[in-house]
Amino acid sequence: MKKTSTQKTNKKKKEADVLTKGNPWVYSETVKDHFLHPRNFMKAGEEEKFQYNGVGMIGSPVCGDVMKFWILVDPKTEKIKDARWRTFGCASAIASTSVLSEMILRNGGMTLEKARKITPNDIIKELGGLPDIKYHCSVLGDKALRDAINDYYRRTGQYDKIEPEGSRVIDKVLKITEKDIEKAVLDGARTLEEVQEKTKVGLGDPTCIPLVEELIRFYREKYNL
């Protein structure tokens, strides 16, 4: 391959101005950093040694994304003391899981109650944004984490605290679950108003509306609607 480095330096300088203008990478610098230098992932051979009391996995290779989370929870405080993950997926999927592992381990570890409330938007914010089309990549990380949290509750016999994915209550007043939102979208609702017509979600607990909007978006992307 021919070298361009042999060109005159002044010419090179001029070219560089054009070449480095704007964002030089496809995603944010944070995404790049986490993708190229992933944090807290489960290294080869580490599985046998790593102490954990909750593990969860979500996704399928057919869809192109699989995420697995291992967590070590302190039973006294129910804070996440340590975590590992593995992800099969694109750069933003890998970065999403990596940044999520940092979020839950920050400041001595997040409580399980707080951790299970992390939304895709929280992850995207932490990443410094993701292109619209990559939104779904951030969705599976929090689902895998919640799967691991459920597993912890199962292992510790706290069955009342298990929230199977999908049955998560979104509107606490009206007891409307994720499944209800999914069904509304599958039944033809495309906007918040249309979903509200079908489910009344948010009328009891308006604080859940941003989450409902995220879910509508997720299911529309998931089912290509």
Next chain:
Amino acid sequence: MKRYYFDYAATTPMRKEVLKAMQLFWQKQFGNPSSLYLEGRIAKQAIESARAKVANILRTQPKEIIFTNGGTESVNLALQGTAHFYRKNFARPKIIISTIEHPAGLETAKALKKEGFETAYLKVQKNGLVDLEQLKQLIDEQTILVSIMYANNEIGVIEPIPKIAQIIKDFRQKHQTAFPFFHTDACQAAGYLDIQANKLGVDLMSLNGGKIYGPKATGILYKREGVEIKPIIHGGGQEKNYRSGTENVPGIIGFATALELAQKEKEKESQRLKSLRDYLIKNVLETIPKVFVNGDLKNRLPNNAHFTILDVEGEALVLKLDEYGIAASTGSACHSKSLQPSHVLQAIGLPNEFIHGSLRITLGKDTTKKDINYLTQALKKVVQELRELSPISLKLKS
């Protein structure tokens, strides 16, 4: 950082001979070929001599060459042009197209379907070659056009164009009709394969400059005399009214020069690239576990290697390779604008979980054996890193 370019099927750098040939026509001879005065006549003469050059390579008449703004436009003109011109002759006008065409063909067929044309899709076998028996079934007296690409842009498979042409000729003879016409998208083929129109037996053929070390956004549609098309761009009536708009004089000169050089060097360069490509495939299969090659190995462009690498995702693979200075491409869904996995890999029956791990390596003029060694080493490292991150372990199907 030194860059290693392995995406010659995406586009090629322009060669210096081409740049040199174009030079005169940017500033010094900038005339409009439609003008009557000297500047115009010079420009006109230049594009006509380019046309003659292209016609000579294709062994056609110069008037059968239409200069366009690139491969996509040529394919659109061929498909839309014939469909619209001959529509009135048919009760249920129909187009046959292969499932592995470039989006330029597939999306145009979709648009024609919306207009009321019938579209039939010719399947390919697992090796990427079209099913000739199915073609015989699909052609009927309502068929205006059959469009099948010469060489595929993703897996590099070369379709049996003369055999397809024979099937079409047999149908025409048997039914005493001029239809269907046969178009081939030869954009990927022009650098390596014989493109003489009569030998191939095609009525229409699309070529472009950006894949043969010529200028981007240049190309031609070969249209056999007697085949008619309705223009898609209307205006000043240039290119015999088939393609209006002031001619891209430097582009046309550049295209003709690039095509001439590519065709002159094709045997020697094909041989060189084929041996490098085979060396690459051998190395990759030997050093990286759980990898296989897609597409027929014999009927294949000499510069194309297309791998499926299990348990890694293509976009991540491409971005990691980029960090090593390597430019390559993938058919993974996450890489595409639509999030749809490659239609070509779907067409050859590859399951989605394998499509996500696809990697296309295409070689070209500047590729050396040293580059291939570097690529193999970097790929091995990157795959190892991504597999370490990956929670899945798929099994190779035999």
